[in-house]
Amino acid sequence: MELLNNLVLGFSTALLVENVLYCFVGVLLGTAVGVLPGIGPTATVAMLLPITFSFEPVTALIMLAGIYYGAQYGGSTTAILINLPGESSAAVTALDGHEMARQGRAGAALAVAAIGSFIAGTVATVALAVAAPPLARVALQFGPADYFSLVLLGLIVSITLARGSALKALAMIALGVLLGTVGQDIYTGTPRFVFEQRELYGGINFVSLAVGMFGVAEILRNLENEQNRATVISKVTNLWPTREDRRRTVGPILRGTGLGSALGVLPGGGHVLASFTSYAVEKRISKRQQEFGHGAIEGVAGPESANNAAAQTSFIPLLTLGLPAHPVMALMVGAFIVHGITPGPNVITDEPALFWGLIASMWIGNVLLVLLNLPLIGLWVRMLRIPYQVLFPMIILFAAIGTYSVGFNAYDVYAIAFFGILGYVLIKCGCEPAPLLLGFVLGPLLEENLRRALIISRGDPSVFLTRPISAVLLTLTVAALVVAVLPTIRKRREVVFAEED
Amino acid sequence: MRTSSRYRAAARMIAAIGVVSLAAACSGNGGATGGGGTGGYPDQNITFVVPFSAGGPTDTVTRMIAEPMAAKLGAKIVVQNVEGAGGTVGAGEVARAKPDGYTVLMHHIGMSTAPSLYKDLGYKPLEDFATIGLVTEVPMTVVARKDFAPKTLQELVTYVKANAGKVTLANAGIGAASHLCGLLFQSAAGVKLQEVPYEGTGPALTDLVGGQVDFMCDQTTNTSGQISAGGVKAYAVTTPERVKSLPDVPTTTEAGLPKLQVSVWHGLYVPAGTPQDVVQKLSEALKAALADQKVIDQMAKLGTAPVPATAATPQAHRAKLEEQMGTWSKVIADSGVKVS
Amino acid sequence: MERRRSFPDVLAGGIFVLIGGAFVVGALGYELGTPLRMGPGAFPLLVGVAVAALGLAIVIKGLIAGEVASFGPIPWRAVVVIVLAILFFGFTIRGLGFVPTSAITALLTTLASSRVRLLTAVAVAAGLTVASTLIFVVGLQLRIPLWGPWLGF
Numbered sequence: 005m006e007l008l009n010n011l012v013l014g015f016s017t018a019l020l021v022e023n024v025l026y027c028f029v030g031v032l033l034g035t036a037v038g039v040l041p042g043i044g045p046t047a048t049v050a051m052l053l054p055i056t057f058s059f060e061p062v063t064a065l066i067m068l069a070g071i072y073y074g075a076q077y078g079g080s081t082t083a084i085l086i087n088l089p090g091e092s093s094a095a096v097t098a099l100d101g102h103e104m105a106r107q108g109r110a111g112a113a114l115a116v117a118a119i120g121s122f123i124a125g126t127v128a129t130v131a132l133a134v135a136a137p138p139l140a141r142v143a144l145q146f147g148p149a150d151y152f153s154l155v156l157l158g159l160i161v162s163i164t165l166a167r168g169s170a171l172k173a174l175a176m177i178a179l180g181v182l183l184g185t186v187g188q189d190i191y192t193g194t195p196r197f198v199f200e201q202r203e204l205y206g207g208i209n210f211v212s213l214a215v216g217m218f219g220v221a222e223i224l225r226n227l228e229n230e231q232n233r234a235t236v237i238s239k240v241t242n243l244w245p246t247r248e249d250r251r252r253t254v255g256p257i258l259r260g261t262g263l264g265s266a267l268g269v270l271p272g273g274g275h276v277l278a279s280f281t282s283y284a285v286e287k288r289i290s291k292r293q294q295e296f297g298h299g300a301i302e303g304v305a306g307p308e309s310a311n312n313a314a315a316q317t318s319f320i321p322l323l324t325l326g327l328p329a330h331p332v333m334a335l336m337v338g339a340f341i342v343h344g345i346t347p348g349p350n351v352i353t354d355e356p357a358l359f360w361g362l363i364a365s366m367w368i369g370n371v372l373l374v375l376l377n378l379p380l381i382g383l384w385v386r387m388l389r390i391p392y393q394v395l396f397p398m399i400i401l402f403a404a405i406g407t408y409s410v411g412f413n414a415y416d417v418y419a420i421a422f423f424g425i426l427g428y429v430l431i432k433c434g435c436e437p438a439p440l441l442l443g444f445v446l447g448p449l450l451e452e453n454l455r456r457a458l459i460i461s462r463g464d465p466s467v468f469l470t471r472p473i474s475a476v477l478l479t480l481t482v483a484a485l486v487v488a489v490l491p492t493i494r495k496r497r498e499v500v501f502a503e504e505d
Numbered sequence: 506m507r508t509s510s511r512y513r514a515a516a517r518m519i520a521a522i523g524v525v526s527l528a529a530a531c532s533g534n535g536g537a538t539g540g541g542g543t544g545g546y547p548d549q550n551i552t553f554v555v556p557f558s559a560g561g562p563t564d565t566v567t568r569m570i571a572e573p574m575a576a577k578l579g580a581k582i583v584v585q586n587v588e589g590a591g592g593t594v595g596a597g598e599v600a601r602a603k604p605d606g607y608t609v610l611m612h613h614i615g616m617s618t619a620p621s622l623y624k625d626l627g628y629k630p631l632e633d634f635a636t637i638g639l640v641t642e643v644p645m646t647v648v649a650r651k652d653f654a655p656k657t658l659q660e661l662v663t664y665v666k667a668n669a670g671k672v673t674l675a676n677a678g679i680g681a682a683s684h685l686c687g688l689l690f691q692s693a694a695g696v697k698l699q700e701v702p703y704e705g706t707g708p709a710l711t712d713l714v715g716g717q718v719d720f721m722c723d724q725t726t727n728t729s730g731q732i733s734a735g736g737v738k739a740y741a742v743t744t745p746e747r748v749k750s751l752p753d754v755p756t757t758t759e760a761g762l763p764k765l766q767v768s769v770w771h772g773l774y775v776p777a778g779t780p781q782d783v784v785q786k787l788s789e790a791l792k793a794a795l796a797d798q799k800v801i802d803q804m805a806k807l808g809t810a811p812v813p814a815t816a817a818t819p820q821a822h823r824a825k826l827e828e829q830m831g832t833w834s835k836v837i838a839d840s841g842v843k844v845s
Numbered sequence: 846m847e848r849r850r851s852f853p854d855v856l857a858g859g860i861f862v863l864i865g866g867a868f869v870v871g872a873l874g875y876e877l878g879t880p881l882r883m884g885p886g887a888f889p890l891l892v893g894v895a896v897a898a899l900g901l902a903i904v905i906k907g908l909i910a911g912e913v914a915s916f917g918p919i920p921w922r923a924v925v926v927i928v929l930a931i932l933f934f935g936f937t938i939r940g941l942g943f944v945p946t947s948a949i950t951a952l953l954t955t956l957a958s959s960r961v962r963l964l965t966a967v968a969v970a971a972g973l974t975v976a977s978t979l980i981f982v983v984g985l986q987l988r989i990p991l992w993g994p995w996l997g998f
Contacts, residue, residue: 037985050558051985054584057568144715169912175861175899182868182892189875189885191702193591193622193679193842196885197871202594202627220927227923227958271711325714326730328707334558337707341565341726344806346750348730393961394969397954400927401947401973402980404934409987412587417935421928426860428924433857434913451888452704459701460673460717463881552988585988 011133014360018368023066026059027365030067031372034074035380039081041219041399042406044090044211046331048075050410053335061343062358066365068339072332073315073366077121077373080308081384084113086399088219090211092445093279093311095438098218099165100296100303107299110388111243114381116253116301117308118374119245124261124309125370128316131265132323132363137352139317140324143269149457149467151273153477155450158277160481162442163488164284167297170488172435180443181450183208191455203415212416213444215403216423217437223396224428243382245301253305256286260309268314271321271329273449275314280442282310288487316366323359325349546606546783547580554610555586556595562726562807566641566771567611569803573794578786591680593619593626596774600628604776606783610634613771615680617829621837622680630826635784637773638791638817639825643809644744644768645686646728646754648737649720650713658740658760661720662694674698675713675721677706679842682769685833686722686743688840693764713737724769725751725808743767750808770812770829772822784819792817851911858907861900868893923957930954942993943982948974 017023033055037048052071056064076093083094084101097117104113131139146154159177166173186197187207198204245253260282267274267281286306287296296303318329319336326348328334340347345355352359390398407416427437461467468474553571557563567584575582587595592615602608616630628634647658655661665672674691676684679702691698701718703709706727712718714736725742729750732739741760742748757765773791775784794800795811804810815821868889878884906912930953938946952970955961981987 040980050586054568144711147712147715147717171899171903171906172857175857175896175903178892178896178899179861179864182865182889182896185868185889185892188679190678190704191883192876192885194875194885196875196889197868200625202597205594206588220931223927223957224920224923227920228918271708321711325711325736326734327711327714331558334561334705334707338561338565341562341807342568342803344803346730346733346806349734349736350730393955393958393965394972396957397951397969398973398976400930400954401934401951401977404931404950405947405977405981405987408935408938409981409985409989412585412988414935414938417931417938421931424931425924425928430857430860432913432916433853433860435857447892448704454888455883456701456703458880459699459882462670462699463879465880583986583988 007133010356010360011364013357014133014362014364017062017357017361018066018364023063023361023365024368024372026063026067027070027369028372028376030056030070031074031369031376034071034076035078035081035373035376038075038078038090040078040402040406041082041086041088042090042211042215042403043410044094044214045072045075045079046091046335047211047406047410048072048078049332049335053339056339057342061340061345061355062361064343065336065339065358065362066369068336069319069362069366070369070372073121073125073312073369074373076311076315077118077377080117080121080311081114081377084117084304085110085384085388086219086395087222088399088403089214089441091214092210092276092442093307095214095218095441096165096279096283096307097304097311099283099438100298100300103297103299104301104304105388109299110385111381112245112249112301113304114384115243115245115378116249116305118377118381120253120257120260120305120309121312122370122374123257124264124311124313125316125373126367127261128265128268128313129363129367129370131317132320132366133360136320136324139269140320143271143274143321144325146270146473147457147471148453148460149471150473150477151270152450152453152457153468153474153481154270154274154277155446155453157477157481157484158281159443159446159450160484160488161277161284162280162439162446164287165280165438165442166436168434168436173439176430176435176437176440177443180440180445181447182443183213183440184444184447185451190452201415203413206411206413207448208419208444209407209411209413209416210441210445211407211410212419213423214441215407216420216425217427217440219399219403220420220424221427221431221437223399224424225431226392226396243385249301252301256282256302256306257309259285260306260311261313264310264313265317267310268317268329269320271325271327273330273446275311275318275330276445276449278314279307279311282306312370319362319366322347323362324352326351546780546786547578549607550581550583551575551578551606552608553582553584554595554599554608555584556588556592556610556612556615558586558588562643562724562769563611563613563771565726565807566804569800570640570791570794573797573800574787574790577790577793591615591619591622591678593623596630597627599774600633600776602776604635604778604780606775606779606787608776609637609787610774611640611771612774614682614685614767614769614829616772616774617826618680618685618833618837620830621834622842630830631823633777634774635777635779636819636822636826637775637784637787638819639812639822640771640773640791640795640817641804641809641811642744642768642770643724643726643807644742644748645682645722645724646732646742646748646751647686647690647720647722647740647757647765648713648728648732649740650716650718651735651738652716653719653738655740658755658757658762661740662696662762665694665698666696669696669698672698672720673701673718675701675703675709675718677709677723678702678704681706683709683721683723685836686765686767688836688842689767690722690762690765692836692839693762710737729808741765748808749805770825772826788817788819849911849914850909851907851913853913853916854907854911855904856916858900858903858905861903862897863900865893865896865898865900869897920957920959922959926953926957930957937993937995938989940993940995942991942996943987943989944974944978944991945993945996947977 083098087102089095599610872890875886876884955966
C-alpha cells in the first residue's frame with residue numbers, strides 16, 4: 005500500500021509537464037551526443053551536466069538521468085552502425101550488432117536493442133521501487149576480496165566474446181589488463197609506463213583505445229580491397245525484426261534483464277560486467293553457438309537488456325545510500341550537491357518527491373526513448389547509405405574531436421593512431437579486440453581490489469577463500485575456465501577468420 | 506544519380522545532428538549575462554580551469570561562484586575541467602597560459618602540497634601564479650564505520666596506538682584531501698597506520714559504510730549526509746569551530762587532539778604577470794560573489810561558508826599559500842610519501 | 846589434422862611476447878613491495894609475464910598448428926595517411942585552431958581512399974569542417990579557438 009502511495013507521488017511528480025518535457029530533452033540530447041563517435045556516456049553526461057544546473061532539483065536530476073540513458077542508447081546505435089563503441093558494454097553490442105548491420109539487418113538490431121532496453125528498464129524500475137533499500141544492504145556485503153573474485157570471473161567469462169581461439173582471447177584479455185596499468189598507481193602515486201609524460205598520468209583513455217581498436221582498425225580493413233567492393237554494407241533487407249527474430253529474443257531479453265538488475269546494484273563496478281556476462285550466458289546456452297559473432301540477434305538482445313537494467317539499478321546505491329557506483333553516478337552526486345541536496349541515506353525520507361519522482365521518471369524516460377528511437381531507426385539505417393568515402397573521414401574526424409574534447413589531451417588523440425595500428429595488425433592475425441577492451445576496463449578493478457583485500461587482511465591470501473562470497477565466485481571462475489578451455493583441448497575450435505566472400 | 510541522393514542523406518543527417526546540438530547550446534547558455542563591462546577587461550569569455558572532474562567538490566564550488574562573478578564582471582565565464590595527476594595537469598596548463606586574466610585557475614589545498622609530492626612539477630606555485638583570493642574553507646570530519654569500537658576521538662587515538670598493525674585508514678587517493686588529513690592525523694597522534702587508498706571519495710565511503718575499512722577523514726561535503734543518517738560515526742571536525750550542519754560533533758580541540766587542524770581551502774589564481782588592475786577586478790568580483798546570499802545558502806548546505814571578505818584578497822590568499830606550503834612540506838617529508 | 850605453419854599466428858604471438866616483455870622490464874624498475882603492501886611493480890610484472898607466456902604459446906601453436914592462413918593485403922596508403930591525419934590533429938589543434946586543423950585532417954583522411962577524386966575530397970573536407978564546427982563548437986560549446994595562435998591573429 006505504501007508502495008502504491010509512493011508510486012502515485014512519484015508519477016505525479018514525474019508527469020508534471022515541465023518534468024516530462026525536460027526528461028524528453030534529456031533523452032534527446034543524450035541520444036544525440038552519445039551517438040557521436042568518440043564520446044561515450046560518461047563524457048556526454050559530463051558535457052551536458054552544466055545545462056541542468058539552472059533547473060529545479062527534481063527537474064535537473066530527471067533530465068540528467070535522461071541524458072545518461074539516452075547517451076547509452078546513442079552509444080549502442082554507433083556501435084551497431086559503425087562498429088565504434090563508446091564504452092565497454094557497447095563493445096559487446098558491436099560484436100553481433102555490427103555484424104547484423106553488415107548483413108543489412110541494422111534495423112532489426114536497432115529495434116531489438118530499443119525494445120530490449122525498454123523491457124529491461126521497466127523491470128529494473130519496478131525492482132528499484134520495490135526492493136531498493138534491501139538490495140543496497142546486500143550490495144554492501146561485498147568487500148574488496150569479493151570484488152576481486154567477481155572481476156576475475158568476469159575476465160574469464162569474457163573469453164567467450166571471441167569467436168576464434170580461446171588462447172588468443174586469453175592473451176588479448178591479459179594484454180588489456182596490462183594496458184590498464186599505464187598511469188599513476190593509486191596506492192603509491194607512482195607513475196607507471198608513462199615515459200615521463202604528465203599527460204599519461206591519467207592512463208590510457210578508454211575511448212581512444214576503443215576508437216583505435218574498433219574504429220580505425222575497421223576502416224583500414226574496409227579500405228583493403230576497395231577495388232572489388234562498392235559498398236561495405238549489403239542491401240538493407242527488412243527494417244523490423246521478423247517473427248522469428250521476436251521469438252528468439254524473448255529469452256535473452258528476460259535473462260539479460262535479471263542478470264543486469266542484479267549486477268547493477270553492486271557499487272564496486274558490477275554494472276561493467278552486466279552486458280558481457282549476458283552475452284556469455286546466451287552464447288553458452290544457445291543451440292546456434294556458431295552464429296554468435298556473425299550476427300546472432302540474441303547477442304544484441306541479451307547484452308543490451310542487461311546493460312540498460314544495470315544502468316537503472318546502479319542508481320540504487322546512490323539513491324538509498326548516497327554512494328555512487330560508477331563515474332556517472334559520481335557526477336550525479338555533484339548534481340545533488342549543486343542543488344543543495346546532501347546525498348546520503350536520508351534522501352529517501354527527506355525528499356520523497358525527488359526520490360520517487362526520479363524513479364518514476366526513469367520509466368517515463370524509457371517510454372520516451374522507445375518512442376524517440378523506433379522512428380529514428382529509418383534515419384539511422386539511411387546513414388549507412390552514405391558513401392564510404394564520406395563516412396570514414398567523418399568517423400575519424402569526429403572521433404578525434406570527440407576524444408580531444410573530453411580532456412583536452414593531445415595524447416588521447418595520438419593513442420587513437422597507435423591503437424588503430426596495433427588493433428589492425430592483431431585483428432589481421434586473428435585476435436579479436438573485444439576481450440582486450442574488457443580486460444582494459446576490468447584490469448584496474450582487479451589490481452585495486454587485489455591489493456586492497458591484501459592490505460585489509462594484512463597480507464593473508466586465504467581471505468579469498470574464507471569469505472563465502474569470494475569463495476563461491478572463485479569456484480565459478482575455475483568452472484568457467486575449464487568450460488572455456490576444454491573444447492580447445494578436445495577438438496580444434498571453429499577456425500573462422502571473418503573473411504568476407 | 507544515386508550517389509547524389511546519398512550525399513543528400515548525409516547532409517540531412519549532419520544537419521539533424523547540428524540542429525539538436527544547437528538546441529543544447531541554447532539551453533546551455535544559462536551563464537550568459539548582461540551587466541555593463543566598462544571597456545577594457547573583460548571583453549571576451551573568461552575560462553575557469555578546474556583541475557578536477559566535473560561534479561566533484563572543487564567543480565561544484567567553482568560553478569557556484571562563477572555565475573555571480575560573471576554578473577559582476579559583465580562577461581561570460583566558462584568552466585573547463587582539465588583533469589589529471591592530482592590537479593597538476595590543469596595547474597600546469599594555467600601556469601603556461603597567457604597572463605591576460607582570461608584563464609583563471611580554481612585550485613584547492615593541493616596547490617600547496619603538490620611541490621612536496623611531485624618531483625618535476627613543471628611550475629612553482631608562488632612564482633608562476635598570482636593569487637586572486639580565497640574562496641571557502643571546507644571543514645573535514647574524522648569518521649569511522651558505525652560498529653568501530655572507539656567512541657570518542659581520545660579513545661580512537663588510544664585504540665589505534667594499541668592496534669597500529671590492525672587498524673585500516675581509508676583515503677581517496679594519493680594527494681587527496683582525505684590522504685592529507687590522514688597523514689596529519691597520524692602525525693598528530695604519533696602513530697603509523699595501514700592506509701587503504703581508493704580511487705575517489707565515493708568508493709572509499711562505500712567501503713566505510715559497508716564496514717570493510719575502519720576509519721577515514723574527509724570533507725563534510727561528502728560525509729555529512731552519512732553522519733546524520735547514522736551510516737558512519739563521527740568523532741570530530743577539524744576546524745576551530747563546530748560546523749552548523751553537524752552541531753553535535755565536537756572540534757578536534759574540544760575532543761583533545763588540537764594539532765589536527767585542517768580544512769580544504771579553495772582559491773583562485775591567474776598566471777604570474779597578469780596586469781594588476783585585472784587581478785583587482787577579479788578579486789572584487791570574487792568578493793561580490795561571496796557576499797551573494799544564494800552562494801552563502803548553497804555553501805551552507807555543503808557544511809561550509811564563504812571566507813570573510815578580508816580573506817578574499819590576493820594578499821591574504823598568498824599568505825595562506827605560503828603558510829600551507831611550509832606546513833605540508835614538513836608533514837609530507839615526515840611521512841616519507843613521494844609521488845614521483 | 847594437417848600441420849601447418851601460420852605467419853600471422855607467429856606474428857601475433859611475437860607481439861604479445863614483445864609487449865609483455867617490455868612491461869616486465871618496465872615493472873622491474875618499480876618497487877615490487879610485499880604481499881601485504883604490493884608495490885606498483887608487482888601487478889604489471891605478474892600480468893606482463895602472463896602476456897609473454899601466452900604469446901609464446903601462440904607462437905608455438907602457430908608453428909605446428911596455425912589458424913590464420915594468410916595476412917592478406919595491406920592498404921599502405923590508407924595506413925600512412927590515416928595515421929598522419931590523426932597525429933596531425935593532435936599536434937596542431939591547439940596551435941592552428943579548430944577550423945584549419947579539422948579541415949586539413951578531414952582532407953588528409955579523405956585521401957586515404959585510393960578511389961577518391963581531388964574535387965570530391967575537397968568537397969567532403971569542407972562539408973565535414975562545417976558540420977563539426979556546428980556540432981562541437983556551436984552546439985557543444987567546445988572551448989577550442991576557431992583560429993589558433995600560430996596563425997598570428
